Amino acid sequence: MSFEYSEKVKDHFRNPRNVGTIKDADATGRVGNPVCGDMMEIQIKVEDNIIKDIKFKTFGCASAIATSSMVTELAKGKTLEEALEITRQDVADELEGLPPIKMHCSNLAADALHAAINDYMEKQEKGITPPGEDEYEVAVIGGGAAGLAAATISSYVGLKTVIFDGGQWGGLLNKFCPDKLIENYPGLTDKMTTRELTRSLLDDAREQEAKLVNEYVNDIEIDGEFKTLTTDSRTYKARMLVLASGSSPAKSGIPGEEKFAVDDGGIYYLTADPSRLTGKRVLVYGHGYNAVSAAGCLGGIAGSITVVTDEASFMVPEREMDRVKCIEGLKILTSTTLLEIQGAAKVEKAVLEDQTEGERVEIMVDAVVLATGMVPNVGLMEKLGVEVDESGFVKTDKYQRTSLDGVYAIGNVASEIDLLVVAEAQGTIVAHDAYRKLRGGRRIFSGWSI
Numbered sequence: 081m082s083f084e085y086s087e088k089v090k091d092h093f094r095n096p097r098n099v100g101t102i103k104d105a106d107a108t109g110r111v112g113n114p115v116c117g118d119m120m121e122i123q124i125k126v127e128d129n130i131i132k133d134i135k136f137k138t139f140g141c142a143s144a145i146a147t148s149s150m151v152t153e154l155a156k157g158k159t160l161e162e163a164l165e166i167t168r169q170d171v172a173d174e175l176e177g178l179p180p181i182k183m184h185c186s187n188l189a190a191d192a193l194h195a196a197i198n199d200y201m202e203k204q205e206k207g208i209t210p211p212g213e214d215e216y217e218v219a220v221i222g223g224g225a226a227g228l229a230a231a232t233i234s235s236y237v238g239l240k241t242v243i244f245d246g247g248q249w250g251g252l253l254n255k256f257c258p259d260k261l262i263e264n265y266p267g268l269t270d271k272m273t274t275r276e277l278t279r280s281l282l283d284d285a286r287e288q289e290a291k292l293v294n295e296y297v298n299d300i301e302i303d304g305e306f307k308t309l310t311t312d313s314r315t316y317k318a319r320m321l322v323l324a325s326g327s328s329p330a331k332s333g334i335p336g337e338e339k340f341a342v343d344d345g346g347i348y349y350l351t352a353d354p355s356r357l358t359g360k361r362v363l364v365y366g367h368g369y370n371a372v373s374a375a376g377c378l379g380g381i382a383g384s385i386t387v388v389t390d391e392a393s394f395m396v397p398e399r400e401m402d403r404v405k406c407i408e409g410l411k412i413l414t415s416t417t418l419l420e421i422q423g424a425a426k427v428e429k430a431v432l433e434d435q436t437e438g439e440r441v442e443i444m445v446d447a448v449v450l451a452t453g454m455v456p457n458v459g460l461m462e463k464l465g466v467e468v469d470e471s472g473f474v475k476t477d478k479y480q481r482t483s484l485d486g487v488y489a490i491g492n493v494a495s496e497i498d499l500l501v502v503a504e505a506q507g508t509i510v511a512h513d514a515y516r517k518l519r520g521g522r523r524i525f526s527g528w529s530i
């Protein structure tokens with residue numbers, strides 16, 4: 081059996097024609113060979129039934145690239161019917177032959193072309209027009225882990241996608257804990273900080289050509305198939321909406337909170353800029369992972385840290401606790417209630433009660449960080465009547481669909497499982513479901529015939 085490539089194959093491999101994507105493509109065809117790992121995507125732009133432009137992307141060997149390149153040359157300028165007649169054998173013949181093993185494995189380009197043409201024809205039958213300049217197939221509100229994952233994978237599967245974040249890309253964690261090493265993300269454990277993960281998520285979103293808009297969405301209206309989103313500067317339309325707006329700190333109700341939580345008075349939440357706490361004597365009060373992580377994130381920033389909970393323990397993995405215990409000057413108090421925060425113009429002291437002894441103590445502090453709970457950010461959707469559960473999370477099904485047609489919810493706004501990896505997984509599920517809804521047929525990347 082010969083594995084020698086023809087000169088034409090080598091030429092198309094070294095100088096592939098028509099590589100890339102078409103921004104306003106009319107249709108896309110994707111095929112893959114799971115055995116060999118070759119993947120191909122072909123996009124077409126059609127005018128008067130003629131393929132005016134065609135581009136490909138492929139993940140595969142030299143033959144996969146050469147066949148993709150050749151098929152685009154063969155199809156460009158042909159009518160759709162003529163292009164449908166291009167066969168795998170035609171592609172191989174034009175390339176002056178392919179090694180026999182590659183005929184089966186990598187010669188998928190004609191299939192990808194046919195898939196693109198079929199996609200185009202289906203859309204014509206259903207009367208689906210490609211989105212205009214200000215229209216998107218998917219709009220994602222919130223650029224935390226959940227939203228960025230949804231936007232990246234939506235764009236990756238070929239849906240025209242826009243994502244908004246009015247705060248800081250990377251969401252909650254990147255705001256308060258940019259230098260935290262992520263310890264519970266399988267495959268990334270201890271290798272990345274939150275800041276690095278955010279950079280990587282943003283790079284992925286940009287590479288897949290999702291449109292990133294650094295503005296808050298102030299209003300949403302649903303009018304039939306389209307959702308209209310309004311920011312300070314303009315409006316956007318989208319067919320599918322993904323709510324990834326995360327959560328906000330819950331008020332604790334502790335006396336002194338209202339007075340000092342405004343105007344830099346000394347009470348902060350997990351959405352604060354931690355540089356405000358530089359050199360200060362800080363008390364972190366709250367529960368579980370959030371309180372311990374918040375204390376850990378202030379190591380090297382705050383002058384001293386006392387982390388306090390009214391529960392018997394913080395209930396966090398020992399590894400996390402050990403890391404926090406290493407911070408110089410850090411004190412841990414359990415079974416201790418924060419009764420009141422006092423001061424004249426700014427926070428000066430915290431009044432605590434030791435539950436076991438019933439004893440009251442006052443400690444001098446400059447700032448208090450409250451990690452006593454979070455509430456899902458559902459405000460924008462509430463007026464549209466989206467269903468929420470008794471804890472305030474947006475109700476979703478297994479595909480993250482909400483009670484409103486074409487609206488999804490992911491991450492902290494929809495899930496009490498407060499983990500980056502879960503938020504990103506939910507974003508990925510949404511992208512696949514949106515693809516199926518918008519393009520019809522099977523869910524992309526699903527082996528099941530459903």
Ligand SMILES: Cc1cc2nc3c(=O)[nH]c(=O)nc-3n(C[C@H](O)[C@H](O)[C@H](O)COP(=O)(O)OP(=O)(O)OC[C@H]3O[C@@H](n4cnc5c(N)ncnc54)[C@H](O)[C@@H]3O)c2cc1C
Nearest residue numbers: 222224225226245246247251252297326491492498499500
């Ligand atoms: C102190 C702390 C430590 C943590 N440590 C870990 C950890 O080590 N590992 C882990 O897996 N998880 C950790 N988590 C949990 C993790 O932060 C969350 O799971 C994650 O942030 C959820 O992502 P999200 O995208 O749903 O929400 P968020 O990260 O909250 O992002 C939501 C985004 O939406 C934006 N937004 C909201 N409304 C609008 C609007 N109207 N228009 C535009 N943008 C909007 C916000 O600006 C925000 O950026 C930690 C959490 C905290 C508080």
